[in-house]
Amino acid sequence: EDKVVQSPLSLVVHEGDTVTLNCSYEVTNFRSLLWYKQEKKAPTFLFMLTSSGIEKKSGRLSSILDKKELFSILNITATQTGDSAIYLCAAMIYNQGGKLIFGQGTELSVKP
């Protein structure tokens, strides 16, 4: 059965801290790994990772994929209260179409 597991499930940090969110996957027909940020309703797209070992960066956020060990991490440096959200990771599998298998999410709370 296709499975994506995120850890930790929740995290409380203070502004300025650096956090690392983990995502491991066991899926068939793996195509790519995506990260989303969900604040109220719509998950907003952060990164799509297809190749192993190539870091993607956007401001204070960065992410990398390890296709040998089947995991990805999302790093957030110098956290701000606006980073408080649920972070979702999803494995895209491709079999007659691209389907996202999501983890449970990591709830990040950044305190002032």
Added chain:
Amino acid sequence: ETGVTQSPTHLIKTRGQQVTLRCSSQSGHNTVSWYQQALGQGPQFIFQYYREEENGRGNFPPRFSGLQFPNYSSELNVNALELDDSALYLCASSPDRAETQYFGPGTRLLVL
């Protein structure tokens, strides 16, 4: 460029009723995927539509059905509603089947 839109934003139904949720895809996108997100969990894949054809389905019963129109907008229909159908229903559009999926704001369905 208009993003993904969904209607209605909220809906209350009673058990046994039928519901139709609507999604307008982002300009230039030909693929729409639907997900169900229960409280505290990651989204679960319902099905994907590509150029008006169903292109992959998750573990949902046949009472969950859909359509995609020539302008690539889509509908999700759920018949014989059950209490467990209460959830946030998310629609995502993408430029093609295995490309990044961009989510709409969702429809919150409550079944009483």
